[in-house]
Amino acid sequence: xxxxxxxxxxxxxxxxxxxxxxxxxxxxxxxxxxxxxxxxxxxxxxxxxxxxxxxxxxxxxxxxxxxxxxxxxxxxxxxxxxxxxxxxxxxxxxxxxxxxxxxxxxxxxxxxxxxxxxxxxxxxxxxxxxxxxxxxxxxxxxxxxxxxxxxxxxxxxxxxxxxxxxxxxxxxxxxxxxxxxxxxxxxxxxxxxxxxxxxxxxxxxxxxxxxxxxxxxxxxxxxxxxxxxxxxxxxxxxxxxxxxxxxxxxxxxxxxxxxxxxxxxxxxxxxxxxxxxxxxxxxxxxxxxxxxxxxxxxxxxxxxxxxxxxxxxxxxxxxxxxxxxxxxxxxxxxxxxxxxxxxxxxxxxxxxxxxxxxxxxxxxxxxxxxxxxxxxxxxxxxxxxxxx
Amino acid sequence: xxxxxxxxxxxxxxxxxxxxxxxxxxxxxxxxxxxxxxxxxxxxxxxxxxxxxxxxxxxxxxxxxxxxxxxxxxxxxxxxxxxxxxxxxxxxxxxxxxxxxxxxxxxxxxxxxxxxxxxxxxxxxxxxxxxxxxxxxxxxxxxxxxxxxxxxxxxxxxxxxxxxxxxxxxxxxxxxxxxxxxxxxxxxxxxxxxxxxxxxxxxxxxxxxxxxxxxxxxxxxxxxxxxxxxxxxxxxxxxxxxxxxxxxxxxxxxxxxxxxxxxx
Ligand SMILES: Cc1cc2nc3c(=O)[nH]c(=O)nc-3n(C[C@H](O)[C@H](O)[C@H](O)COP(=O)(O)OP(=O)(O)OC[C@H]3O[C@@H](n4cnc5c(N)ncnc54)[C@H](O)[C@@H]3O)c2cc1C
Ligand SMILES: Cc1cc2nc3c(=O)[nH]c(=O)nc-3n(C[C@H](O)[C@H](O)[C@H](O)COP(=O)(O)OP(=O)(O)OC[C@H]3O[C@@H](n4cnc5c(N)ncnc54)[C@H](O)[C@@H]3O)c2cc1C
Numbered sequence: 001x002x003x004x005x006x007x008x009x010x011x012x013x014x015x016x017x018x019x020x021x022x023x024x025x026x027x028x029x030x031x032x033x034x035x036x037x038x039x040x041x042x043x044x045x046x047x048x049x050x051x052x053x054x055x056x057x058x059x060x061x062x063x064x065x066x067x068x069x070x071x072x073x074x075x076x077x078x079x080x081x082x083x084x085x086x087x088x089x090x091x092x093x094x095x096x097x098x099x100x101x102x103x104x105x106x107x108x109x110x111x112x113x114x115x116x117x118x119x120x121x122x123x124x125x126x127x128x129x130x131x132x133x134x135x136x137x138x139x140x141x142x143x144x145x146x147x148x149x150x151x152x153x154x155x156x157x158x159x160x161x162x163x164x165x166x167x168x169x170x171x172x173x174x175x176x177x178x179x180x181x182x183x184x185x186x187x188x189x190x191x192x193x194x195x196x197x198x199x200x201x202x203x204x205x206x207x208x209x210x211x212x213x214x215x216x217x218x219x220x221x222x223x224x225x226x227x228x229x230x231x232x233x234x235x236x237x238x239x240x241x242x243x244x245x246x247x248x249x250x251x252x253x254x255x256x257x258x259x260x261x262x263x264x265x266x267x268x269x270x271x272x273x274x275x276x277x278x279x280x281x282x283x284x285x286x287x288x289x290x291x292x293x294x295x296x297x298x299x300x301x302x303x304x305x306x307x308x309x310x311x312x313x314x315x316x317x318x319x320x321x322x323x324x325x326x327x328x329x330x331x332x333x334x335x336x337x338x339x340x341x342x343x344x345x346x347x348x349x350x351x352x353x354x355x356x357x358x359x360x361x362x363x364x365x366x367x368x369x370x371x372x373x374x375x376x377x378x379x380x381x382x383x384x385x386x387x388x
Numbered sequence: 389x390x391x392x393x394x395x396x397x398x399x400x401x402x403x404x405x406x407x408x409x410x411x412x413x414x415x416x417x418x419x420x421x422x423x424x425x426x427x428x429x430x431x432x433x434x435x436x437x438x439x440x441x442x443x444x445x446x447x448x449x450x451x452x453x454x455x456x457x458x459x460x461x462x463x464x465x466x467x468x469x470x471x472x473x474x475x476x477x478x479x480x481x482x483x484x485x486x487x488x489x490x491x492x493x494x495x496x497x498x499x500x501x502x503x504x505x506x507x508x509x510x511x512x513x514x515x516x517x518x519x520x521x522x523x524x525x526x527x528x529x530x531x532x533x534x535x536x537x538x539x540x541x542x543x544x545x546x547x548x549x550x551x552x553x554x555x556x557x558x559x560x561x562x563x564x565x566x567x568x569x570x571x572x573x574x575x576x577x578x579x580x581x582x583x584x585x586x587x588x589x590x591x592x593x594x595x596x597x598x599x600x601x602x603x604x605x606x607x608x609x610x611x612x613x614x615x616x617x618x619x620x621x622x623x624x625x626x627x628x629x630x631x632x633x634x635x636x637x638x639x640x641x642x643x644x645x646x647x648x649x650x651x652x
Contacts, residue, residue, distance in 0.1 A: 011459060011579045018573055049576030062576030 016075045028080040031207035037086045046117020060115035066307035070249035077253025081356035082207025084250040089158035092243040094121025097167035101227030101235045122163035124154040135178035141170035150215040160211025161196045184232035186224040193218030204355035244317040248324030255328045258335035259289045285334040292327045315377045322367040325360035332357045389441040390498035391432045396422040397456035401508040406621045421456045424504025428564040430571040433464045462574035462582040473596040481514035483611035489522040490600045499558045505565040516563035532567040
C-alpha cells in the first residue's frame, strides 16, 4: 500500500495553492459580498489549465485525473467555496457529462474549449417539481426534422447565467420515464428559444450564481444528443456520481481551513490568563476535527484513486458526499464556537465558511438520498431491493 | 538564442529553525527553487516568449535537486542538466563555479547565462560573478529588469537609492534580484508532462564528476577555499513589547516608538 501522491500531483498542488493564495484568497470576501466570481479570475484559472484538470490533454485538459481534480477542489475549498463551486459545476458536472458520454466529435467541439476554459459549462437537471426525484422532470424534447425542440424550465442551475454550453436533461418518451425516456442534450446559450430567467439570492456560496433556465421552443440540432438516445438518466447519474467525489474534496478543504484557523486563533486568544488552547474543551474540538478530516482525506483520495483506476465507486462516492459535507459542516460549526463572537462577525472567513458549508449537504443529491444510495447498495447484496 | 539559467535548490528559508546547538534544522523543511533563481528563470522565459530562445536549466545538487529542475521544465524550460555526485557535496562558491563552468563548456557556451543574485542558502552572491570570470563573460549583477536588443543586454541594476542602466554585449552573465518579476505559475498540463523524460534522457541530462572530467581535488568540500567554522544566531534584543488598545491607538504608539528611536 502506498499513500503518497505522485510527484506530478504534488507539483500540481503547489501550483494550485499558489494560484489560490495569489488570485482567489484576496478576493474571497468581495466575491461573497458582490455575489460574483470575477470572470478575470476564471480566465486566470483557465490560463493554468484549471478549468479542465481531470480531462485528457488531447481534449485540452490537464490530464491529472480525478486525483488531480480533487486536489484542485481541496485547495480551492480552503480559500473560497464560491470559486470552487463555479469551477466545480463547470468541470465536475457540466463538462464531465460530455467527457463521459460525448462522441469524439462532441468532445472536440465542446469539451476542448470547455477544458481550456474558453467556454463555461453548466449541468441542468433540477426542475421545480423534480429535485431529489429527478426522474420527475417535465422538460420535453420533441423531434422536428434535424432538430429537437425543447420546452420547459430548469431551476437552481449553477453557472446557468454565465454558461456557454449546458448539459440539459429532457423527457423524450413520457411513458418510459427514467428508464429509457430521458435524453441528454448539449445546448449552446445562443440556440434560439433558450433564455436565462431569475437568479437566486442565497445564504452561502453567494459568488456562485444559481439561475433559472427557460426553454421556449428551443431548437437543438440532433447531433447534440449527448450519449445514447433515451439513456440520459444514466448519463445524469454517472456524472453526479463522479461529481460527488470532488464535491467532498472541496468539503475537505473547507474543513481543513476551519481547523487551521481554529488552531491559530486558539493559540493566540487569551482568556483567564492563558491561551484558550490550554482549555480541554477547545482541545477536544480540535482533536475531533482533526480525526474527521483525516478520515475524510483518506476516503476522498482513495475514492478518486478508484475512479482513476477504473474500479466501481458509486457507493464510495455517495459516502464521500454525505460524510464529507457533514464533516465540513461540523468542523466549521466548531470553528465558529472556538472563535466565540469573532466567529459570528461579518467579513471574517469563519462566518462566510459557516454559510458556505451548508449547501454541500443539499445539492448534487441530498445527504438523505446519498444514504439511500449507500443502503440500497448494501441491501442489494443480500437480495433486498430498496426504492427511494 | 541559447540561454542557460542556474537553478539552486534550497530549504525554504522561511521554514528553517536553528537548534539549541546552533545547527540549522532542515528535517521536514520543504525544498524549493531559490527565489532569485525563479526570477532569473522567469526573465529567460519572457525572452523565450518574445524573441524565441532555448532555455536550459542547470543545477548542481543532490539527487533531490531533480524536483527543482522538473519544476523549471514545467514552467517552460526546454531541457535540464543536473550535476550530481557525492564528490560534489558541500561546495563553496569556488567549487560550485568550477563544476558549473565545466558543465557549461560541455553543454555548449550560451548567449546568455542568468543566475539568481544570491541564494537563500549561502547568501554569498558569488556564483554568478565567479562564473562570468571563469568563462570570460562580462557580467551585470543585481538586475531587476532586462531586455535584449541587437546582440546586447540592456539591464537595470539596483543601487542603494537609484538605478543604473547598463548595456553589455552578449554573451554575458546577468544575476537577477528579487524585485525583477513575479514568476509565472506552470500550466497544469506542463506539470503533468514534466516528468516524462527520465533522468539520463536527452531532455534531462545527469552528469557526475567523471562525466565532466573534473579534477577531484577541485570539487565539493575538497575544492572549497572556505570552510564554515560555526553557525550562530543573533541574540534577540530583549523581549518584544506588545502594544494594546484600538488599532488607532496602537498605530499612534508605534509611530511614537519609532520617532523616539529616530527611525522616522
Ligand atoms: C445553490 C444550489 C445550486 C444547485 N445547482 C444545481 C445545478 O447546477 N444543476 C442541477 O440540476 N441542480 C442544481 N441544484 C438543485 C439540487 O440538486 C437540488 O436542490 C437537490 O437535488 C434537492 O432537491 P430539492 O431542493 O428539490 O429538495 P427535495 O427533493 O424537495 O427534498 C426536500 C427534503 O426531502 C428529503 N427527501 C426527498 N426525497 C427523499 C426520500 N426519498 N427519502 C428521504 N428523504 C427525502 C430531502 O433529502 C430533503 O431533505 C442546486 C441547488 C442549490 C440550492
Ligand atoms: C550557512 C551555510 C551552510 C551551508 N550548508 C551547505 C550544505 O549543507 N551543503 C552544501 O552543499 N553546501 C552548503 N553550503 C555552501 C553553499 O551551498 C555554497 O555557498 C554555494 O554552493 C555557493 O553558492 P551560494 O549559495 O553562496 O550562492 P550565491 O553565489 O549566493 O548564489 C547566486 C546564484 O548562483 C547560482 N547557484 C549557486 N549555487 C548553485 C548550484 N549549486 N547550482 C546551480 N546554480 C547555483 C544560483 O543561480 C544562485 O541564485 C553552505 C553555506 C553556508 C553559508
